[in-house]
Amino acid sequence: MDKLSILGLALAAGAIVGGQWLGGGNIASLLQVTAGLIVLGGTIGAVMLQNPLPTFIAGLKLTRWIVHPPRVDHAAGIRRIVDWAQIARREGILALENRIPTTERGFMRNGLQMLVDGFEPERIREALEVEIAAYEERHRAAARIWEAAGGYAPTLGILGAVLGLIHVMENLTDPSKLGGGIAVAFVATVYGVGAANLVLLPIANKLKVLIEAQVVHRELILDGLLGIALGENPKLIEARLGGYLA
Numbered sequence: 001m002d003k004l005s006i007l008g009l010a011l012a013a014g015a016i017v018g019g020q021w022l023g024g025g026n027i028a029s030l031l032q033v034t035a036g037l038i039v040l041g042g043t044i045g046a047v048m049l050q051n052p053l054p055t056f057i058a059g060l061k062l063t064r065w066i067v068h069p070p071r072v073d074h075a076a077g078i079r080r081i082v083d084w085a086q087i088a089r090r091e092g093i094l095a096l097e098n099r100i101p102t103t104e105r106g107f108m109r110n111g112l113q114m115l116v117d118g119f120e121p122e123r124i125r126e127a128l129e130v131e132i133a134a135y136e137e138r139h140r141a142a143a144r145i146w147e148a149a150g151g152y153a154p155t156l157g158i159l160g161a162v163l164g165l166i167h168v169m170e171n172l173t174d175p176s177k178l179g180g181g182i183a184v185a186f187v188a189t190v191y192g193v194g195a196a197n198l199v200l201l202p203i204a205n206k207l208k209v210l211i212e213a214q215v216v217h218r219e220l221i222l223d224g225l226l227g228i229a230l231g232e233n234p235k236l237i238e239a240r241l242g243g244y245l246a
Contacts, residue, residue: 005066005206012198016190035188038160039153039195046152047145058138059145065210066203072213074220077108078241081224084112085234093118093228107131107218111225121229128222136215143207150200157192161185220244 020030048056087095097116103109110131114124164185220241227237 002067002069008202009199016194016198030187030190032187032191035160035164035191038163038188039156039191042156042159043149043153043195046156047149050148051141051145055141056145058142062139062142062207063203066206069210070214072217074217074244077217077220078224078238078244080108081221081228081241082234082238085224085228085232085237088228089231089234107135108221111221115225115229119229121226124229125222125226128218128225132215132218132222135218136211139211139214140208143204143211146200146204146207150196150204153196153200154192157189157195160188160192164188216244 017030051059084096084099087099093115096112100109100112100116103112107128111124111128114127119127162185164182168182168185223244224237224241227240
């Protein structure tokens with residue numbers, strides 16, 4: 001669990017609520033259902049309109065990475081690659097076939113299978129680079145829905161403010177209704193700007209960092225597999241892959 005994300009979100013919300021309280025304001029005044037409906041509903045609708053359904057769903061699923069990010073252990077990956085390189089050097093590449101069942105499904109197993117099947121190094125590179133590029137583009141497209149939401153939310157906040165002021169203008173003759181309209185106007189702006197800068201854009205940027213880490217790990221595995229395919233010395237492979245740890 002990524003405790004830093006939870007702490008950051010709690011600190012951001014606490015700063016807003018605490019600032020309102022320390023300034024003598026009423027915390028309940030920040031709770032406006034109308035403003036929330038305008039900003040939240042409008043933002044979700046705009047993002048849904050912008051993206052195809054699979055991308056939208058994938059973006060929602062990526063949210064779990066904020067609390068439970070995928071584990072990336074470059075050091076463990078290097079150790080495994082070096083172990084394979086030593087086996088291949090002593091017994092030949094075909095000796096790695098018994099390592100395939102114990103390798104988790106996905107990128108690493110695909111690469112190991114191609115290595116054992118005797119693919120040329122250049123063909124392995126081409127196939128795995130395509131897989132890396134597809135993985136990166138698919139996940140970045142999903143992460144961009146949060147970036148898009150962060151762009152739309154402030155605008156929807158301004159729209160909510162305008163709607164609130166329209167309500168005020170329509171009821172100038174009834175002072176009892178002015179307060180509600182003004183509250184919606186200002187709180188909608190707070191919701192829009194706050195949601196974008198404290199939640200939506202930080203989520204988008206954190207997802208980009210996590211995706212980049214996954215891409216780098218796959219590039220490390222590709223580099224190591226190519227070293228094995230080319231018959232390089234395991235110590236040379238280990239030294240080169242050590243650069244990824246920096």
